[in-house]
Amino acid sequence: MTGAEVFEAETGQQAVAAAKEKKPDLILIDHVMPEMNGFDAIKIIRHEPGLEAVPFVMITGNYEVQTLQEQEKFSNCAFLPKPYTVDQLMSTIEVALDRPFP
Numbered sequence: 001m002t003g004a005e006v007f008e009a010e011t012g013q014q015a016v017a018a019a020k021e022k023k024p025d026l027i028l029i030d031h032v033m034p035e036m037n038g039f040d041a042i043k044i045i046r047h048e049p050g051l052e053a054v055p056f057v058m059i060t061g062n063y064e065v066q067t068l069q070e071q072e073k074f075s076n077c078a079f080l081p082k083p084y085t086v087d088q089l090m091s092t093i094e095v096a097l098d099r100p101f102p
Contacts, residue, residue: 012036019045024054026097031060042077055096059084 007022009015011034019027027045029038036044038058045051053076061082078096080089 010034012038012041015041016044019051019054020048023050026055026057026093028057028059028093031058031062055098057089057092057096 007018007024009018013035015027015029015033015038016036018024027042029041031038033041038060042056042058045054056077057080058077059080059082076096078092080092084092
């Protein structure tokens with residue numbers, strides 16, 4: 001991606017640690033991850049100073065209604081179902097950032 005610096009995390013715990021260290025402008029997070037799910041990681045990250053308002057894009061292949069309802073409890077969190085296209089990813093990022101992506 002042009003204009004973006006990307007950091008990866010394989011587990012929920014690693015995602016939380018990376019967010020605390022890197023202070024990203026946006027976090028793409030999967031719903032299902034080892035150690036903790038994406039919703040739990042978001043809850044922890046949102047309690048970190050400076051990360052309260054960071055936008056999230058929740059990526060998931062889980063189409064259960066409960067997941068969609070749970071996702072709606074999180075402000076500033078977009079939902080992107082799997083599978084997705086690059087265009088869908090980019091437009092979701094733009095919506096989450098509330099500005100065009102470079």
